[in-house]
Amino acid sequence: MNQTAASCEIIAEAGVNHDGDLDEALRLVAAAATAGADTVKFQTFDPDELATASAPTAAYQAEAGEGAEQATMLRRLALPLSAWKRIARETEACGIRFLSTPFDAASARFLIDETGMDRIKVGSGELTNLPLLLDLARLGRPMLLSTGMATIQEVRDALGTVAFGWLTEANERPSLEAVRHAYETPEAKTILGRTVVMQCVTAYPAPHDQANLRVLDTYAALGVVPGYSDHTLGTDTALAAIARGARVIEKHLTMDRTRPGPDHKASLEPVEMAVLVRGARRVTQMLGSEIKAPVEAEVGNMAVARRGLVAIREIRAGDSLSTENIAPQRAGGGAPPSALWDLIGRTAKRDYNVGDWIET
Template sequence: MRTVIVAEAGVNHNGSVETALRLVGAAAEAGADMVKFQAFRAVRVAAASAPVAAYQRADGGGASSQLRMLQRLELSYADYAEIASFCAEKGIEFLATPFDEESVDMLCSLGVRVLKIPSGEITNRPLVQYMASKSVPLILSTGMSCLGEIEKAIGWIRELWEPAGAVHELTLLHCTSSYPAPFGEVNLLAMKTLEAAFGLPVGYSDHTPGTEVAVAAVALGARVIEKHLTLDRDAAGPDHRSSLEPREFRALVEAVRNVEAALGDGSKRAAASEADVKAAARRSLVTTRDIRAGEVLGDADVVPKRPGVGIPPEFKSVVVGLEVKREIAADSVIRWEDFKDA
């Protein structure tokens, strides 16, 4: 099954719609399936007293509070309409994470097919249920949460979907909400725990440096991979340092597609590409001396040698004692047609 690759542009546009459009172009050129932004009205998300996280303090451009930082990163409704239109032009799906009800409505008015619930909102029942009320597939990111919190959020969603007879896809993303996430705290196998616990499609939102963990997640069965994309990892802003630049993102896409091809169907069989090596590396029964027509083959007359194009060594006990019907030179591969009545 093909993994959906999401280029998380997030707020790496730094409040510039022009930069956002460049991120869309970079994501499309890299081969991503979706490009995702974050939609919010800052005053609806953070109180003036809300402090920035440590990573935001280090890379957030000197903002003294979350509110001020988010205000600098806002885009307008018109900006998102332009971004959505440009995504359609570039052949990449537009996706966004809304952080307030107004932004949910805005995204739905733009025709988004999927909404993503961010990790930080998993305990925000009103917002979770407002998104569920829109009757579109949801992606639920699970950073910073335990199984009990995830179970609650899923329950809130189903409270709205099930009475209405709605059948929508809900995908769970395992995530470590640390920027960058230490390899030792990724706990990638928790993705399989989510799959077993809830019986839902799972994926992985990656904040580690590099690409190897995201690729490993695909090998473990991730249906969705999300990774931050930036035009410049050294730019000021909260998420740039945990992001891939365009060339790196392209390498990630190629690696994911290669792993998908490599996973196969699980049936153990010889591959077509192995045929030549199989003939060269395996052994057949080979004569140790010249054999005359009419002789009965003895145990010492054949030994296993390469190539593997004749009678396999496992049949030595069968051919010993058979009459040879034609001359066979020493060091020759023997075949069934060399024997009388074989």
């Protein structure tokens, strides 16, 4: 693992940028690891289960050369189930984590049982598919939820479904009322505290001025782990999200942004992914501690930059201290300036020359 306990997890979202080619998927794994990402993520789906034969492609998908039908595009981009074990093994060998978004419960069970995947990522398009969310939650793995296109109530309902799945027996009948009740229970707080909820804008690329990173504050207030799935161009938005409190960043990775395909255009190439990772580590270091106290780099400058109380005239023992004979100056020592108020009117206990430190 490249991630430390105090850092933000960087997920290199290979997604379907392998274009249905296992060798390309393995190249993406290696590129993610070389770039320093913590996790590489793909998408696992059954094309025939995911979309009907007549489902249209999105405008950005059609513009990327995918034609008019989703089913045709999905079949081109799908990898056989046998490929995922090979990809997971290669990911482990590279020293990073494997993750793949399942679009159906059978794919999720396969990924858990056959690759050892220990988390479940849910894409934005499935956030309102509460029956699927319930099936996934009942697999008992920590979850990451992307929330593109969602309202806050839809996010709460998704979280309630996750809580309901963890807290109830498999034979308990779900309902919208039941999942909303589950969301409000004290027991749900523990479950949701380890659930990652990712702000996301489902556009490829997403406009920078619609990133709405303040939503991260809203998610933090829900008691979940805030994250950001970034579809904007470049790395600025992702780095800003870390500064805003994102604990997980997901960013698409491609070997070549000029290739035809639905997600290449909104992806980073390997060199750019490395830039993002380095930037993310720096931002995380910059965030530091929420405790305000002098840090190591500045301690040595305190005596030089701060003022202390000194004698500005000769003072003899028994003289009365006043602003006529003591004042705050940079002198490398002396009582803090705030002590001036208490010292005024007191009697000097000894002689002071000009420039001598005044102590309390």
